[in-house]
Amino acid sequence: MLRIAVTGKPGVGKSTVVTRVVEKLDLKACGIRAAEMRVDGKRQGFSIEDIDTGRKGILSHVKCTGPKLGKYHVNLEDLDGIGAEAIRHALGCDLVVMDEVGPMELKSENFVRAVEEILDSDRPILAVLHRSSKHPLAQRIREEFEVLTVDEVDRDDLPDRIAARFRQGRE
Ligand SMILES: Nc1ncnc2c1ncn2[C@@H]1O[C@H](COP(=O)(O)OP(=O)(O)OP(=O)(O)O)[C@@H](O)[C@H]1O
Numbered sequence: 001m002l003r004i005a006v007t008g009k010p011g012v013g014k015s016t017v018v019t020r021v022v023e024k025l026d027l028k029a030c031g032i033r034a035a036e037m038r039v040d041g042k043r044q045g046f047s048i049e050d051i052d053t054g055r056k057g058i059l060s061h062v063k064c065t066g067p068k069l070g071k072y073h074v075n076l077e078d079l080d081g082i083g084a085e086a087i088r089h090a091l092g093c094d095l096v097v098m099d100e101v102g103p104m105e106l107k108s109e110n111f112v113r114a115v116e117e118i119l120d121s122d123r124p125i126l127a128v129l130h131r132s133s134k135h136p137l138a139q140r141i142r143e144e145f146e147v148l149t150v151d152e153v154d155r156d157d158l159p160d161r162i163a164a165r166f167r168q169g170r171e
Pocket residue numbers: 008009010011012013014015016017155156
């Protein structure tokens with residue numbers, strides 16, 4: 001079964017590649033999407049969204065409580081209640097999207113377990129992988145997935161190429 005992870009430097013366009021791949025495919029994609037939350041141009045934290053249901057919460061914020069990572073605190077309530085739940089729900093979908101599996105997400109054992117269950121399943125997966133994470137789960141993804149690096153040169157062509165691979169995988 002096809003498993004692709006995209007990686008690359010911050011802001012290079014990894015999430016955009018993933019979004020475009022899903023748009024190009026006529027299938028039910030489930031999983032998570034994390035995005036920056038900015039106020040007056042300043043990053044205050046990250047949101048986490050269940051891409052199937054649209055449920056959205058706070059993954060981390062400068063002003064919440066939870067395990068600390070840099071200046072942010074990881075909000076385990078939404079990471080588990082929305083993030084891990086969305087990953088588990090994705091077991092019943094055509095394509096699992098995990099944008100992203102990074103150090104914030106991996107602060108929750110419950111989330112880590114949900115990702116392990118998905119990796120142990122037969123579902124096709126498209127993930128964004130944080131470049132430098134040394135977490136065993138990130139290492140596992142690096143070993144088991146086809147890892148593609150997004151850069152300014154290939155980011156416009158990659159969505160078509162990745163979508164074609166998932167289409168072939170279903171034939
Ligand atoms: N192919 C592209 N052409 C032009 N601009 C792009 C392209 N892809 C992404 N961008 C722009 O670059 C910015 C970052 O994109 P995106 O959020 O997809 O990057 P990312 O690598 O996922 O970021 P992060 O490291 O924060 O997760 C956005 O403003 C987006 O509009």
